Amino acid sequence: MERFTDSKAIFHSKRANIFYLEQCRVIVKDGRVVYINQVENAPQFINIPSANTTVILLGASTSITQSAVKVLASEGVLIGFSGSAGTPLLAAMQVEWFSPQNDYRPTDYLQEWMTFWFDEAKRLKIAKQLHTLRLRYLKQVWSKDTNLQKEGFYLDDVLTEKALKNFAEKLEHCQDTTKLLALDAALTKQFYNIAADCTKHANFIRNQESTDDVNVFLNQGHYLAYGLAATTLWVLGIPFGFPLMHANTRRGALVFDVADLIKDTLVLPLAFMCAKANMREHEFRQQCLTIFTRHYALDFMFDAVKQMSSEGYRL
Numbered sequence: 001m002e003r004f005t006d007s008k009a010i011f012h013s014k015r016a017n018i019f020y021l022e023q024c025r026v027i028v029k030d031g032r033v034v035y036i037n038q039v040e041n042a043p044q045f046i047n048i049p050s051a052n053t054t055v056i057l058l059g060a061s062t063s064i065t066q067s068a069v070k071v072l073a074s075e076g077v078l079i080g081f082s083g084s085a086g087t088p089l090l091a092a093m094q095v096e097w098f099s100p101q102n103d104y105r106p107t108d109y110l111q112e113w114m115t116f117w118f119d120e121a122k123r124l125k126i127a128k129q130l131h132t133l134r135l136r137y138l139k140q141v142w143s144k145d146t147n148l149q150k151e152g153f154y155l156d157d158v159l160t161e162k163a164l165k166n167f168a169e170k171l172e173h174c175q176d177t178t179k180l181l182a183l184d185a186a187l188t189k190q191f192y193n194i195a196a197d198c199t200k201h202a203n204f205i206r207n208q209e210s211t212d213d214v215n216v217f218l219n220q221g222h223y224l225a226y227g228l229a230a231t232t233l234w235v236l237g238i239p240f241g242f243p244l245m246h247a248n249t250r251r252g253a254l255v256f257d258v259a260d261l262i263k264d265t266l267v268l269p270l271a272f273m274c275a276k277a278n279m280r281e282h283e284f285r286q287q288c289l290t291i292f293t294r295h296y297a298l299d300f301m302f303d304a305v306k307q308m309s310s311e312g313y314r315l
Contacts, residue, residue: 012076012235013302015054016293018224020285022059022084028067050075054298055227060084078231082223105237109309116312117242126312127180127244130257131171133304135164138265141295151276152198153269159197163190177245184245184260191264195272213275217284221267222259224288225297229258232301238309261304262297 024035026048033048048056050071055078058064064079072079116122142148142155154160167187174180189206196204207215233240233254243253245260270291274284292298 010052012054012231013299015052015298016289017049017053018055018057018227018289018292019048019053020057020059020082021062023061026056026058026062026064026068028065028071033068033071050077053077054231055080055224057082057223057227076235078227078234080227105234107237109236109306110238112309112313113238113242116315119315122312122315123244124174124177124180125315126308127177127257128171128174129308129311130244130261130304131167131180131184133307134261134265135168137261137300137304139164141265145291145295147273148269151269151273153195157194159190159194163187163194181245188264188268191268195269198269199272199276201272201275213278214271216281217271217274218267220281220285221271221288222263224285224292225259225263225267226252226255228262228292228298228301229255232258232298232305236302236305236309238305244308258301258305261301262292266291266295266297 021035024037026033026035028034029045033050034045035048037044037046053072053075056072058079058081060083062081069079116126139155142153142160145153155164167183170183171180174183192204192206196202201214204214206218208219210216230240230252238254240252240254244257246253246256267288270287271284274287279287
């Protein structure tokens with residue numbers, strides 16, 4: 001991909017930073033984007049490396065200047081306004097995020113996507129491929145991440161093996177997206193049970209409105225994954241409204257599809273592990289960014305969407 005400015009190029013798939021900011025003001029100072037915190041009645045200016053940033057979420061009591069938005073847009077940084085701790089997303093354009101409008105997006109991936117999207121049978125095949133890529137990534141990560149293994153997340157665990165095998169068998173014979181979504185939900189529920197057992201969270205129930213640490217961390221981690229997914233699709237020029245599985249009329253549905261590539265692999269176990277360790281919300285978010293970087297989550301998303309686009313075109 002070509003860069004948007006004359007600054008040193010950092011491809012989106014290689015960028016390392018996601019920011020969640022609250023109770024601060026984002027401005028431009030000396031040509032750099034910074035945010036201001038008040039420390040003992042004195043302003044503290046903290047730099048935002050915009051050329052190495054994918055997403056900025058602006059939480060409670062934040063503001064941003066027009067000049068800061070201009071610089072962030074020139075670097076291709078997506079901006080979203082959210083509630084406290086990054087959820088929920090309150091306001092956005094381009095369905096899910098304020099997307100930079102400074103230059104045109106490529107058309108080749110969108111054209112490939114459109115060749116199969118209007119054919120329900122072809123779209124189902126690519127949706128199945130998404131899950132195949134998702135499981136391949138999970139096996140790759142869980143087989144080598146020692147931090148996950150220390151907490152009991154093993155591929156050769158009896159329950160994990162059974163869940164993955166059962167899903168793969170049913171995936172092959174799935175005949176429509178409704179059944180595919182049900183199959184997806186069943187697998188994630190099994191992973192919740194496995195994670196709860198590994199980290200001693202008895203009687204865990206997934207509830208987005210719940211205030212227990214695991215559910216709060218899951219919500220926050222999912223929104224970080226949505227940011228990466230939105231960045232991937234925006235850079236590749238594929239609109240968010242052409243999903244594979246989630247309802248075609250749902251706002252930003254393709255963002256949710258692409259985020260599914262990494263949510264169960266990275267966010268789900270980490271939410272349980274960090275809750276067990278009694279981490280605070282900002283510590284959990286930092287752990288998410290660390291594991292995203294360590295396992296090249298954004299690279300994987302780019303490669304997966306490109307592969308699905310190309311293979312869908314050849315159907």
